Amino acid sequence: MIKHVIALVLMAFGAVAQATEWRDNPAITQLFKKEGVTGTFVVHDVALDTNTGHDRQRAAKRFIPASTFKLPNSLIALSTGAVASVDEIVPYGGKSVARPEWARDMGLREAIKMSNVPVYQEVARRIGRERMRSALVRLNYGNMDTGTVVDRFWLDGPLEISALEQTVFLARLAQGQLPFENVHMDAVRAIARQDGPAELYAKTGWGKRPGQPDIGWWVGWIKKDGKLYTFALNIDIPDGSNDKRVSLAKAALQSLGLL
Incomplete structure (x- = not known):
């Protein structure tokens, strides 16, 4: 039954994605060429329902x-x-961590800013696989597949999502259109807000793929002149260290006059 529901949701998303106009942007393509980066960047104009x-x-x-x-x-x-x-303090678990700043207990407001993996793994364990799986279907988030390991599925797979799907999910979050309480969506929007004068909300991501380049993300949304734009960048990071995620995405947003 769940597989049938997922299939129907995926079909519905596919129809929506096909209906959205895509515009190649030569200036953004030139930015990728200049940096020697393999990847994609998309901005979704929510009002016009166009992708650039x-x-x-x-x-x-x-x-x-x-x-x-x-x-x-x-x-x-x-x-x-x-x-x-x-702001509820969540324990990181006391084990060895990849980054020293992760080695303390903290709430999600702080943990999301420093991308604290152990804290969010603890949160996922508290949620549990069944509730997590059900929520992903309600969110129509990527392939909605949690697999069998509740605290690793977004890091190792099988969960996957495209840049286009990211922009659709983010538009619904930004507008309060997800099937969750407004108070909870308000809280997530608040902790995603970036410092600076622009009304910018974003989150990075960096994942390792065995035998392949690392994958880097920067996704979010920006409000400009009363309009909403969601965006998603993902790039290959071959050497695991030359991180151009945020700088490249910001340059792309600037080229469109959005930042």
């Missing part, structure tokens, strides 16, 4: 979401009561 960007084919290809999943993970945690608020 670079490499439409890759924009439709799914990849592991990595830490961009902290946005839906936060929403699901709040909606299920896995955390009472974004």
